[in-house]
Amino acid sequence: MQQNNTVTEFILLGLTQDPMKKKMVFIIFFILYMGTVVGNLLIIVTIRFSRTLGTPMYYFLFYLSLADSCFSTSTAPRLIVDSLSAKKIITYNECMTQVFALHFFGCMEVFVLILMAVDRYVAICKPLRYPTIMNRQVCTIMIVLAWIGSFFHSIAEVVPALRLPFCGPNLIDHYCCDLQPLLKLACMDTYLINLEWVSNSGAICTGSFVILMISYIVILHSLRNYSAEGKKKALSTCTSHIIVVIIFFGPCIFTYTRPPTTYPMDKMVAVFYTIGTPFLNPLIYTLRNAEVKNAMRKLWRVKITSESRR
Template sequence: MISRKRLFSNIAESFRFSNEKDDMVTFTIRPSENQSHSTSPAWIPMEVVNNVTEFIFLGLSQDPRMQLMFFALFLVFYIVIMVGNLLILLTVFSDPRLHTPMYFFLSNLSFVDIAYSSATAPKMIADFISEKKTISYWGCVTQMFTFHFFGCAEIFVLTVMAFDRYAAICHPLRYTTIMSANVCSVLASLSWLGALGHSFVQTVLTFQLPFCNAQIIDHYFCDVHPVLKLACADTSLVNMLVIANSGLISLGCFLILLASYTVILFSLRKRSAESRRKALSTCGSHLTVVIFFFVPCIFIYLRPSTTFPLDKAVSVFYTTITPMLNPLIYTLRNEDVKNAMKRLWSRKISLKEKQKG
């Protein structure tokens, strides 16, 4: 039992009054020494408790030498992501032979990779050479929204691409009917709309919680679990909703992808050696991307908000490595794209020669 004198002392310390210009009195509630962040009442209005204006990232490393090395490394990664994916977009749009469902979704994937990596990489790269790694409250909200929007869009686009390969290999005679232009547009639109809904729910669930002056994020970007650790309210319900929203989406789509490729592999037994080789080359590159992206996502999001030192390293795979590998895999292992790039390059050379002539 707290003595009456100590109780009144805690109450007096918990309220800070300040007179504003309009003579109104405002106050903020601060937790007492005996009250932990995790047990603060969740019903306290956010505008009363949440006076956080910025967050501070701890980043990937605190070692100055490591930060310089990471700066150079991730700058190269980001340049490769931008150049590689822009090159795929340019090639697909400029070559009529690639105006097919498969390359329509590949161009969607390239656009997603550009936007997805841009949600985190520029800020992370700048922080490597910054003394103070801060982000504003609304900057953190925006980063989380855009990151989960484009990340979920990538999940759905990869799933649709698996369905496209299933239709092309298992139902070749009906492929043009199954994957008509209208169907492709609908599937792409649903992917983007589903990602928008996911990101909106994820961001609102996270930032409706109060933070009570907690500012230090043990990560290099504003992701759900590191931000939830700062909340001074009960986050158990939000954690369960995050698992249902992010973890189950990742796991469900991953299982659909595995089922699609299992059916494809069984159907290839009846094909010729040349058909099997071409199909396996296309599906193999897609499956490589899927594993690099989905396995880290499932590890991060299909569990409660407990964080491990390994989390930041795992996050690098699906935020940076996968968007960088996508253009390399789809160009180096895809003859159609390589030939289209050669034709594009030869057209540019011929145009330059005509201009000189």
């Protein structure tokens, strides 16, 4: 599908050209990425093997951590390696693969956050019907639909990118391949394609954010009938979700709901939602969640006990 291209590779300019700052980028983002992988892996393993975390909320949290790990992996390793490379070259095929992965796992995270909001809405607003509505079969179907929806969203993003003609220059003023930087390099009028991308990614980001905020307003309003203890527990869970929604959707809306205009803060905004948010999510969901922390302690004790018996 590569059409009228004389460009077979791109050069990523990264976050900085300063040699000293490049070393700082390497150290900072290596730590952030390792923290993201380890933190999300801990959540995945804990939920997978803990008997106390079998509710739909943790079922969805499992997939959110999986999406976080993959979402960060789509950009962070290349940023880390490129920070020590003299020439940051990415081939055309690698670039398009990165666009696909970035939007696939990013969209998956959006859909899982919506499913988590649905779960909290049913649990708080319809508690008596919760076991019937949110049974394992229904949750599995919803996750499968989220994977399918993410795939079609990503296909809708990458197919127009594959049709863009690139005839030079091939310098991408970013640390990864994404839609807006690629539009600037295309040898054609990109107004309609940008409009298509905004109506796709922009609509998903903005629409999902509005839906999530409305759902949590309804949930918080419903808590007035709860006891003090029940209200405290529900508030703790919902607050964690709201924090994640705000820090993820804010930068996404800024990036994908505007014309293809470059701003100085674009790269830092992208860093925040592609690397920062996946790093923060495990901290938010473990530090504010006693059940997850207790389950981790139990699994750790079991591991130590089994090792000591050998």
